[in-house]
Amino acid sequence: MTQYLRYSGKYLSRKNVVWEVGISQEADGAYPAVGVLNFPADEPLVIEWRHTDKHEVICGSIATLTVTSPGDRTYEDLYTIAPGSIRLDVLRNGLLYWSGTLDPEFYEEPYAYGKEYEVALTFSDFGILDRLKYNLSGMQTVRKLLVQALGRSRMNYTEVDESLISTSLTAGGAAVRMADLMVRSDNFYDEDGEACNLKEVLEGMLQPLSLRMVQRAGKIWIYDLNGLYAGAEEKAVGWCDTNQVMGTDVVYNNAKITWSTYAQDGNLTVKDCWTNSVDARLIALNMLDGRTKDGSTYYSYHYSTNLRDWIDATDSGFTFWVNKEGAGASGLMDGVKFFKMVPQNDGTECEGIALFYTSYQGIKVGSSSNWSASLRRNSFGINPNYMKGTLAATGPALFKADGVWLPPVDDASSLRVKICVEMLMDPRFNPYESSAKLIDGVDQRDWEDKWNSRGNFVYVPITIKYRPDDSSKVYCWTNKDIVSTKVDYPVRTLTGTLGRWVECTGMNEDSPEVWGYLCYYNTEDHAARSGVVGWKKNCPAINPHTKDLVTALAKTNDGQLVPYPDFGNGGGTLWVEVRSKGWIISDGGINLSATEVIDTRGLWERYSWLLMKLPEVEILNNAQFGTEIDTEDVEYSAYINKAAKEDIKIDTICGTCESGAETARGAYFASTTGKMIRKLSRGGRTTQAEELLIGTLYSQYSERRTKLCGTADILSDGMCLYTEACQKDKRFICLADVQDTISDESELEMVELRPDEYKSDKE
Structure with missing residues (x-):
């Protein structure tokens, strides 16, 4: 069902930025009148990207819109609607900045007042993905799955940006695009036919490729850390308070990546064909016509x-x-x-x-x-x-x-x-x-x-x-x-x-x-x-x-x-x-x-x-006597920092291996040839995707990287690499960001970023 604008409003930030919000809702036709939103003076809209570690895939965000209710329970019906049917679009100086759908799980408002009280509406960009089941079949490109998932989430965006992906299919080749890779849909259904949710699907596809997904400045960015370091625009962080804190990020001892191949084995057809009732107590002996x-x-x-x-x-x-x-x-x-x-x-x-x-x-x-x-x-x-x-002929x-x-x-x-x-x-x-x-x-x-x-x-x-x-x-x-x-x-x-x-x-x-x-x-x-x-x-x-x-x-x-x-x-x-x-x-x-x-x-x-x-x-x-398909998991591991205390373990549902696993449901395939992808290339290395992921983990977690936190000018650009005046040649990635749109400021956490620079003992 089509969504039509139901409420809208705008305000001017303290730094003269025009913020405009629109709430659209599913309906049979356009609303006869668009309601006007009124905002409180403090924190009318806060957008928060909660902390995600560098190896995490989906970097979701939530927007809390606070409005003044003109009457008793004016916005109550918004929370009785099915998830995904109501969308918030945020524009900054006339350009799409953020979009997400209403989360109906949380709602409260003052019950003692009849009007002119504040109501907080919570929206999420990727939160709805874990409520939506995968519903495709056959071979699909990674891009099609991503675009289809975003479409079902009902969020609004200008484009999917893949410019910061540095992985290639071959050494020295062009950067891979998501349309170059295919996956099998049956990998996302269990043996009982139950489908994964879309969050599981996207994480499963993207993590082995070391890819992350985030919404910034109206775009959906798909990138890897090495590509971000090598190709992103650099921006200097402008601190605007005295609350900055310097610390260090985590380090890990050992990295272990386990790919569940979900190899196709055994009988592929259904065994049961009888769909009617029977009764073991009934007999029909000596009855020619039954x-x-x-x-x-x-x-x-x-x-x-x-x-x-x-x-x-x-x-x-x-x-x-x-x-x-x-x-x-x-x-x-x-x-x-x-x-x-x-x-x-x-x-x-x-x-x-x-x-x-x-x-x-x-x-x-x-x-x-x-x-x-x-x-x-x-x-x-x-x-x-x-x-x-x-032998001459057969029949119908x-x-x-x-x-x-x-x-x-x-x-x-x-x-x-x-x-x-x-x-x-x-x-x-x-x-x-x-x-x-x-x-x-x-x-x-x-x-x-x-x-x-x-x-x-x-x-x-x-x-x-x-x-x-x-x-x-x-x-x-x-x-x-x-x-x-x-x-x-x-x-x-x-x-x-x-x-x-x-x-x-x-x-x-x-x-x-x-x-x-x-x-x-x-x-x-x-x-x-x-x-x-x-x-x-x-x-x-x-x-x-x-x-x-x-x-x-x-x-x-x-x-x-x-x-x-x-x-x-x-x-x-x-x-x-x-x-x-x-x-x-x-x-x-x-x-x-x-x-x-x-x-x-x-x-x-x-x-x-x-x-x-x-x-x-x-x-x-094709071995002697036709041996069964190997369905064992494929494991990769390497030390990152032997002096560290904790290990990092990642279980994946998509992956690669050097040989075998011909019927793995979780394999990647080249869309041009249809053949299984055995190796990928990134940062000067050509090996399995999991080995490249271990290289990324090593590059980020082998030493204690600098972490900076504090209040800064709002990070309103797309995916950027950040610099800091006192950190010389270091480059930073923002891992957490709470944006107060009325003050145009960010409470941020950023961590030093390194390119892929790992070599295994075999290389």
Whole structure:
């Protein structure tokens, strides 16, 4: 909502400076009349920059505006408004000097008087930042995050000044600008999805770069101490009282900087997709069409493997719930549904996508005195005859899993992406109990034997797609040339299973031109055991053969490793689509065909379940067996002054490291290349940002620097370097400043400043 001027007023200081203040408030339109502010003679406006140490980032300030209330509780409603909706702008001789929003936490006024009493209104420039949550996504430049945060704070400013930044991307290069650096938005959300506040975000971005942020003379200044020393305008402090005091600043013993990399590891996708209610007390045994509750249908499955027990209809092993609505996947083909298994006497709780399932009913056959047990069954989902096919083509997607964002990396060849889809393709009526010989024609035990003898390999057609953030192009992974290799040339090594990325030039979603295969087989015995039956994960895809596998491949028994996509200058989105048509079942002795459907021993008619959990996507190191990503913190430390008593410790959420940490959410990236930034340069040194920060800390805290306090002429300029008549060649930075605008004076604290002049033992 737009803010409109509601109150304004002006006064002349004792040094003939015109101060003007305006209070703006959110409204649907301009106020019909602007109220006039009246001020007391003493301290109508005091602006205070409280003390911040040299290594602190956000140098916030507060303004206390004291006005004379013309009537009872005239300004009370200002404190009942949401934070950020009321802004104070201060002009000095007609130019914007300070801006901030009303802090509604503190309000009091004399209650015994009806009018003409003083009311103090408190405003803050950066104070609101810790009340606002981060709300962006994807890769963002540091400048965009800063400007967006300032915009949400509702404060007014003329520009963001970066002229006093001395850090560069390379030795001897131009000073870096915040638009040159990018960060990952997911670094500012915890694992539960809770966002950091904007103060945490700005501090997290700026501190490792040794940057500070302050509002001065209508500008937002982003600077580092070395840049301030080397490039700022010098101003002489004009003392105007006799209360000056000289002292010394603090020194520190050891500096320790710890970067929490927040490295992206483990499964990146969601596991839970069932969004509907279930009730473990409900069963639907011997009901071919199941029962319904709250839009879901549920079926129960017998615990016993004795068909005569089924007549009792009380021995439920588990109940299977299905619903068309869910999360984590979209575009479900007709007949495909979300599922959830609810255990009772057996089974495990799980959820995913149901492609095919069967309901059963135990019945009596014969007379009441001479009967036998039999069964009926009903199938749901995708017809197996529609699923089977050849290498020649595949069909529309059965479902599309939600995408995950992959970050840009410095060296894509050092990483792999693992795609894992756990699948239940099973001939048993109850996949959690051993197979049994129930009745002729639907003999579970015989079906399972056939799967073990001839269903050693199952190939599932999928499209793994990747779209770079900065491009409309889509790339698709394929391993078709690998799985179609003749049996006489067995694929036996892990590196031979990786496949490759191909640009998708045609976008026919019903009949894609490029696709790959997930492969299900038993890595311990792919000659005599099935790759399915029970919940099984896909393995690195090979052609069907019975030869021994090399150790690395034999031990990689879950997931397909694919090359890390390296397209564009940033990250991108990867997603998995499981396709219909073109599914292949094979033993180890038959070449996969582009013309003939393999249906050895009628296995396509001999399964009762075809379920999938949501695909898992994980980033792994390209090391033996695909080792997990290192998520350890990165620490830097150095002595500053061994004689000092206290240490200084800084924990950061953004940072750099010399190597590794490829998936660190907290890394910096170059906006021109999208690559991770490993080193920066400042003060003649080129090293990690944390080492440069330690150099800055050493330069400021290794010796006791002179500190001066007292009353001086108001410091009304922008960011300046201050000199003092008795301190010869020393230069000072103002760390605290209380400005009385009626007297145009500052109660200040300034400390001697030094440029970066530290060298480590390794340099």
